[in-house]
Amino acid sequence: MQETCQLSTRDEILPLRAKILRPNQSVESAHFDRDLEPNTLHFSCAVAGEVLCVLTFLPNACPVIDLAKPYQLRGMATDTAAHGKGYGAKLLNFACRHLQENHLASEVWCNARESAIGFYEKLGFQSVGDYFDIAGIGRHVVMFKMLGKSA
Numbered sequence: 699m700q701e702t703c704q705l706s707t708r709d710e711i712l713p714l715r716a717k718i719l720r721p722n723q724s725v726e727s728a729h730f731d732r733d734l735e736p737n738t739l740h741f742s743c744a745v746a747g748e749v750l751c752v753l754t755f756l757p758n759a760c761p762v763i764d765l766a767k768p769y770q771l772r773g774m775a776t777d778t779a780a781h782g783k784g785y786g787a788k789l790l791n792f793a794c795r796h797l798q799e800n801h802l803a804s805e806v807w808c809n810a811r812e813s814a815i816g817f818y819e820k821l822g823f824q825s826v827g828d829y830f831d832i833a834g835i836g837r838h839v840v841m842f843k844m845l846g847k848s849a
């Protein structure tokens with residue numbers, strides 16, 4: 699079956715974000731402070747109407763490198779049953795193209811979990827700065843990607 703990547707609402711992406719990133723907590727525990735701001739964009743990838751991967755982008759300065767027009771990636775989550783099937787890469791590429799084609803960002807960045815560094819590197823992200831710990835979540839590093847001159 700063919701996947702569909704699209705812009706979504708916070709309410710559409712929140713259940714999967716909560717299931718994967720905040721297991722055994724309420725769905726609302728996965729709400730981020732800036733989720734409902736007008737420039738925050740939520741994206742999802744679904745197959746046969748079932749949301750399998752989600753992510754959020756919001757305009758935000760990177761704390762370790764000066765970027766001209768950055769958007770931060772937050773809350774990327776893929777359903778456990780869909781791991782390794784390429785949905786995350788397809789969704790992230792779709793979202794980055796949207797940001798670039800709509801002249802919203804020239805770079806994207808994220809606080810990458812140590813276990814996800816290889817995933818981001820395959821998609822053209824580079825690590826910058828030192829590793830750091832986020833309480834209750836684990837070791838992270840900042841990663842960024844240049845989207846191109848047309849953004």
